[in-house]
Amino acid sequence: MTKSKQKNTEDNAEKKIVEAARKLFTSKGYDAVKTRDIAEEAGINIALLNYYFRSKEKLFEIIMVENMQKFFNGFSQILNDEKTTYRKKIELIVSNYIDMILKAPDTPLFVLNQAKLYPECVQVRKIVMNSCFMKQLQDAIKSKEIAPINEINLMLNIVSLSIFPCIARPIFQTGEGSLTHDRFVELMNERKKLIPKWIFATLKIK
Amino acid sequence: MTKSKQKNTEDNAEKKIVEAARKLFTSKGYDAVKTRDIAEEAGINIALLNYYFRSKEKLFEIIMVENMQKFFNGFSQILNDEKTTYRKKIELIVSNYIDMILKAPDTPLFVLNQAKLYPECVQVRKIVMNSCFMKQLQDAIKSKEIAPINEINLMLNIVSLSIFPCIARPIFQTGEGSLTHDRFVELMNERKKLIPKWIFATLKIK
DNA sequence: GTCTATACAAAGATAGAC
DNA sequence: GTCTATCTTTGTATAGAC
Numbered sequence: 001m002t003k004s005k006q007k008n009t010e011d012n013a014e015k016k017i018v019e020a021a022r023k024l025f026t027s028k029g030y031d032a033v034k035t036r037d038i039a040e041e042a043g044i045n046i047a048l049l050n051y052y053f054r055s056k057e058k059l060f061e062i063i064m065v066e067n068m069q070k071f072f073n074g075f076s077q078i079l080n081d082e083k084t085t086y087r088k089k090i091e092l093i094v095s096n097y098i099d100m101i102l103k104a105p106d107t108p109l110f111v112l113n114q115a116k117l118y119p120e121c122v123q124v125r126k127i128v129m130n131s132c133f134m135k136q137l138q139d140a141i142k143s144k145e146i147a148p149i150n151e152i153n154l155m156l157n158i159v160s161l162s163i164f165p166c167i168a169r170p171i172f173q174t175g176e177g178s179l180t181h182d183r184f185v186e187l188m189n190e191r192k193k194l195i196p197k198w199i200f201a202t203l204k205i206k
Numbered sequence: 207m208t209k210s211k212q213k214n215t216e217d218n219a220e221k222k223i224v225e226a227a228r229k230l231f232t233s234k235g236y237d238a239v240k241t242r243d244i245a246e247e248a249g250i251n252i253a254l255l256n257y258y259f260r261s262k263e264k265l266f267e268i269i270m271v272e273n274m275q276k277f278f279n280g281f282s283q284i285l286n287d288e289k290t291t292y293r294k295k296i297e298l299i300v301s302n303y304i305d306m307i308l309k310a311p312d313t314p315l316f317v318l319n320q321a322k323l324y325p326e327c328v329q330v331r332k333i334v335m336n337s338c339f340m341k342q343l344q345d346a347i348k349s350k351e352i353a354p355i356n357e358i359n360l361m362l363n364i365v366s367l368s369i370f371p372c373i374a375r376p377i378f379q380t381g382e383g384s385l386t387h388d389r390f391v392e393l394m395n396e397r398k399k400l401i402p403k404w405i406f407a408t409l410k411i412k
Numbered sequence: 413g414t415c416t417a418t419a420c421a422a423a424g425a426t427a428g429a430c
Numbered sequence: 431g432t433c434t435a436t437c438t439t440t441g442t443a444t445a446g447a448c
Contacts, residue, residue, distance in 0.1 A: 013431075029235070029237070029238075031235070031237035032235075034424090035423070035425090036422090036423075036424090044432080044433095046423095046424085046425090047426080047433065047434085048431075048432065048433085049425095050424080050425055050426075051431075052431095054425095056424070056425095109322065112315065112373050112374065112376075112377070113315065113319070115374075115376040115377050116376045119376035119377075119379060122377050124377045124378060125377075125379070125384055125385065128378075150393070150396075152393065153396075153397065155378075156367075156370070156371045156374070156378075157367060159370070159374065160366040160367050160370035160371065161362075161363060161367070163370065163374075164362070164365070164366035164370040164373075167318050167370075167373070168318065168321075168365065168369075170321040170325035171325075171328050171330045172330060172358065172361075172362075173331070178331055187356070187358065187359070190356075190359075197408075197411060198363070198404075198408040198411070201404075201407040201410070202403075202404040202407050202408075204407070205404070205407055218413090219413075219414075240441060241441070241442060242440090250414080250415095251414070252441095252442080252443090253415070253443085253444080253445095254413080255442095256443055256444075257413080257414080258413095260443090261443080262442070262443095
């Protein structure tokens with residue numbers, strides 16, 4: 001079968017194009033990236049991009065779906081795990097997002113920019129409101145274990161504290177005497193423990 | 207003086223171009239906006255855009271500076287007001303940002319995208335670390351009035367809780383049974399009171 | 413100051429050779 | 431599958447009439 005003669009090699013053109021597109025689209029967005037940039041980054045000819053993916057738009061879609069999944073998949077799994085407590089879920093959401101951010105620092109801003117353009121593509125509120133996590137939370141409020149809190153507020157707080165620091169990082173990372181990469185990683189790893197503590201403290205307020 | 211014959215009218219072309227550019231650049235960014243879009247939005251000919259501003263880039267710079275000032279000016283003023291306590295400063299930062307966000311909801315994401323492209327243009331860490339607010343905070347820690355907390359963490363928490371919800375709004379605002387505009391405004395106004403409470407709660411943790 | 417027309421440049425997509 | 435060459439479309443900037 002001559003068709004699959006390239007399937008075994010690791011760095012074929014198709015793969016290199018996707019990798020280049022992932023890097024560029026994720027960090028700069030659709031409009032700022034030119035097909036010629038992708039071709040150069042991948043070390044191939046522009047014509048090949050169209051040969052494999054038909055258009056810039058189709059290629060972008062692949063990268064967008066990838067990023068959306070990276071951003072939301074772990075999240076909804078954690079929220080609906082019947083075996084963990086709501087407190088454990090909070091810890092897991094935080095560490096899950098911080099790990100993701102340290103590995104793929106461009107993904108959050110990419111996803112948020114995309115979500116602004118196409119809000120209809122992202123359906124998080126429903127996922128959150130119908131989740132196992134929400135039920136556990138409402139039970140804890142009913143039994144007076146924790147003080148009443150608006151569920152949207154709580155969810156916003158958890159993701160804000162986890163994700164925003166990575167988005168705002170360029171603002172805090174100025175020239176001299178500033179937040180180095182290593183220090184930032186250290187800080188975010190500390191926050192894995194601290195954010196759940198802070199969140200639990202807010203749940204005690206009457 | 208024939209030169210200023212248009213200065214008095216309210217809706218001259220120059221002004222209309224800036225307004226159109228503000229709207230489009232702030233919501234979509236530099237690359238996604240075409241000069242023809244701006245001209246159409248302003249109801250003028252493309253040629254006029256070049257006549258008044260020489261290029262798309264120069265026009266963009268005007269809008270960028272506007273947005274940066276909108277985002278940072280109030281912030282550094284509040285941080286350095288000698289007459290307010292650190293607790294009052296926290297309340298003011300929160301309500302200042304939430305007010306700004308409700309009035310100009312596109313500005314935060316615009317600024318963060320810009321800051322990522324040109325981190326050297328934004329010098330916030332220095333402003334925060336050398337501020338009156340920081341000194342007051344360190345005094346409060348020394349006198350055991352509050353538990354020790356990393357200053358960067360505290361600052362991150364305050365701005366995360368205030369700003370992120372507006373950036374993440376499209377994610378939570380799905381089709382049916384969802385966060386309407388009015389409900390969002392209400393929620394954010396509630397958060398003006400709640401965020402300082404939450405922050406103060408975290409300052410009590412040993 | 414404002415418009416029309418147009419030049420000039422960049423970007424996306426395709427045909428056809430190898 | 432990959433390249434060169436080229437076409438089309440789109441975007442930016444300018445010249446010149448009114």
